[in-house]
Amino acid sequence: MVKTVRVGVIGLGSVSEKYVPHMRRLNLEGTPCEIVIGCDLRPGKAERARNWGIPNFTTDYREVLAHPDVDVVVILTSMQSHGQLTRDALNAGKHVLVEKPMSMDLAEAAELVALAKVSKGHLVCAPHVTLSPTYQDMWRHIHSGDIGRPLTARGFYGWAGPDWDPFFYEPGGGPMFDLGVYNIATLTGLLGPAKRVMAMTGIAIPERIVNNRRMTVQTDDNFQVLLDFGNQCFGVVTTGFTIQQYDVPGIEVYGTEGTITMKAEDWDPRGYRLWRNKDGFWQDHDMRSRWPWTDGIRDLIQAVQQDRKPVNAPEHAYHVLEIMVKSMESGRTGQALPIVSTFTPPRFDRATDRIAPHLDHAPE
Numbered sequence: 424m425v426k427t428v429r430v431g432v433i434g435l436g437s438v439s440e441k442y443v444p445h446m447r448r449l450n451l452e453g454t455p456c457e458i459v460i461g462c463d464l465r466p467g468k469a470e471r472a473r474n475w476g477i478p479n480f481t482t483d484y485r486e487v488l489a490h491p492d493v494d495v496v497v498i499l500t501s502m503q504s505h506g507q508l509t510r511d512a513l514n515a516g517k518h519v520l521v522e523k524p525m526s527m528d529l530a531e532a533a534e535l536v537a538l539a540k541v542s543k544g545h546l547v548c549a550p551h552v553t554l555s556p557t558y559q560d561m562w563r564h565i566h567s568g569d570i571g572r573p574l575t576a577r578g579f580y581g582w583a584g585p586d587w588d589p590f591f592y593e594p595g596g597g598p599m600f601d602l603g604v605y606n607i608a609t610l611t612g613l614l615g616p617a618k619r620v621m622a623m624t625g626i627a628i629p630e631r632i633v634n635n636r637r638m639t640v641q642t643d644d645n646f647q648v649l650l651d652f653g654n655q656c657f658g659v660v661t662t663g664f665t666i667q668q669y670d671v672p673g674i675e676v677y678g679t680e681g682t683i684t685m686k687a688e689d690w691d692p693r694g695y696r697l698w699r700n701k702d703g704f705w706q707d708h709d710m711r712s713r714w715p716w717t718d719g720i721r722d723l724i725q726a727v728q729q730d731r732k733p734v735n736a737p738e739h740a741y742h743v744l745e746i747m748v749k750s751m752e753s754g755r756t757g758q759a760l761p762i763v764s765t766f767t768p769p770r771f772d773r774a775t776d777r778i779a780p781h782l783d784h785a786p787e
């Protein structure tokens with residue numbers, strides 16, 4: 424009998440509209456789980472919890488942490504509160520999934536990673552890009568040598584920018600934490616930890632209309648970030664609230680023997696294309712079904728049920744945070760900055776038992 428994992432969700436805003444249905448689907452599809460309590464500072468969200476059939480609602484997150492039935496706490500609140508909520512949930516002995524970033528502060532994030540090592544519960548940090556079948560197939564091609572030695576890589580994610588919340592243009596907001604985070608998680612997952620970062624950043628559009636009001640932009644909205652992976656392998660991440668439309672793949676990796684390129688975005692990939700010099704043509708791989716970017720919740724619930732570690736370690740999220748924070752610093756100072764943290768990317772060899780069979784559809 425598979426154990427039913429009981430979940431408390433803190434933050435019933437827009438992202439909960441993705442996570443909650445995902446958990447309900449998991450429950451119907453053989454991963455038994457149940458949301459036992461929802462929480463939001465806004466009392467009006469009680470109605471949303473009721474409509475979703477969540478039996479309890481509170482405005483005080485401490486009630487979620489004290490709830491004896493809750494195994495997993497899912498933190499979907501605004502960015503500034505993630506650090507404290509994650510710390511309190513781990514201290515309460517719960518398994519935790521936290522949306523990005525786990526903290527906006529490197530010292531606090533380091534404390535959380537250390538706490539997760541000794542606490543009873545697992546810590547899973549978004550984004551969950553390494554769980555997508557497209558990513559995992561690309562990982563296998565790169566690591567089986569299909570494109571030779573990776574030499575250079577590119578990540579791209581941007582748009583014109585949100586017009587509904589001033590937070591995005593205030594200190595602590597900006598496209599790096601909101602968008603670039605996906606590309607950096609993907610490229611470091613595929614190529615390993617970065618050793619150095621250098622960036623050009625700036626405020627390209629100093630005034631915005633947000634919620635029908637004119638506001639002054641206080642944080643960088645335009646980024647070109649250079650990454651040094653060592654061994655003469657370099658990457659560039661382009662992100663910004665400065666891009667109206669684009670027509671390039673979200674991720675590309677170029678090696679001595681070929682190229683691999685992701686179709687669409689790394690948070691919503693649709694397959695990939697592989698060029699090998701020895702073939703002399705592009706192999707086209709479409710994905711049969713859409714992958715949900717909330718997939719970290721499946722992995723965490725299954726990790727609890729299968730008594731294993733989740734695929735993604737918090738050290739990866741910390742490494743990505745260090746790159747993001749230092750890219751902003753590099754943009755201010757013009758200096759290339761060393762990245763001191765490191766992590767071991769998850770492996771997806773055919774032999775590994777860490778890959779779920781339903782994700783394993785690499786071409787023979």
Ligand SMILES: NC(=O)c1ccc[n+]([C@@H]2O[C@H](COP(=O)([O-])OP(=O)(O)OC[C@H]3O[C@@H](n4cnc5c(N)ncnc54)[C@H](O)[C@@H]3O)[C@@H](O)[C@H]2O)c1
Pocket residue numbers: 433434435436437438439462463464465468482484499500501502504522523524601
């Ligand atoms: N909106 C997106 O498309 C998107 C996509 C991926 C990830 N994210 C991440 O998900 C997180 C949430 O984003 P969102 O768009 O759902 O925000 P949101 O503003 O729609 O919802 C956040 C909710 O959290 C509640 N909240 C804040 N602090 C709380 C606290 N201490 N206790 C209880 N409730 C609290 C707020 O009242 C609000 O209802 C952010 O970290 C964001 O970076 C957002």
